[in-house]
Amino acid sequence: MEKLLKDFFITFIIGVAGIxxxxxxxxVPxxxxxxxVVDKITVTHFFENRIYDNWLMIAFLFALVVTVFDVGSSKKEDK
Incomplete structure (x- = not known):
């Protein structure tokens, strides 16, 4: 579990740093x-330009997907 959180935060921090x-x-990206689609689920309003907030949500979703794939691959390795 600790490795998964570490992977999630590292991926998310890299995305946020790029933004x-x-x-x-x-x-302006x-x-x-x-x-x-993303604009409807974006809840942050950190920037004046909403595009940056949408990119933050995409970075979050990307980090979440990478973590889920990591869980799947680690379960395959355990078998």
Missing amino acids: LLMYWIGY PNPRIFN
Whole structure:
């Protein structure tokens, strides 16, 4: 369990660092169509531009998916 939390936080922190880097240099990332779905579940309002908040939600979801895949692969290794 500890390894899974570590993997989740490392993946999420890397995503957040990339988003903050884009914010600080003034780059506005593209607004892909997935944002139509993500915008409805985004609950954060850290930035003036909602695109950055949507990218944070995508980073969170990506970290969650990576952790789930890690759980699946570790269960295969245990067998």
